[in-house]
Amino acid sequence: MADSEEQALEERLKSALWFSIGKIVDEETLKLGVNATPQFIGALTEMVWAQIENVSTDLKNFARHAGRSTISTDDVMLLSRRNEGLEALxxxxxxxQKPGKPSRKKR
Structure with missing residues (x-):
């Protein structure tokens, strides 16, 4: 994929993320009776984008370390190992989703 195509795709993804975060923020501000500025939504979007980039890099590296080219649920569980609430969820x-397959036991 050419650099301009990748940049265009990234901008479309960021726009979709901004829109989704804006909707969530709007719903929550209505519940709480507060206001959120567009700058807040933009900053939150950039923070979420950076976190998505970090998570995707980690997942890709976990799969590569295991000798795979595809990210699996094991990689996601490895990523969640330090957040007990997220791991349990x-x-x-x-x-x-897989009632026939028992999950791995926590060590």
């Missing part, structure tokens, strides 16, 4: 979700 993901395990619960995985168990509902």
């Amino acid at each position: 993901l395990r619960s979700y995985m168990n509902t």
Whole structure:
């Protein structure tokens, strides 16, 4: 993919993320009776984008370290290992998606 195509795709993805975050912020500000500036939404979008980039890099590296070219649920669980609440939520979700396959036990 050419650099200009990659940049265009990244801008479209960032725009979609900004729109989604804006909708969530609007819903929450209505519930709380507060206001959020467009600058806040923009800053939050940039922070979420940076986190997505970090997570995607980590997942790609975990898969590569395991000798795979595809990211698996094991990689996602490895990423969540330091956040017990997230790990429990993901395990619960995985168990509902694959009821026949037992999840790995926590060490």
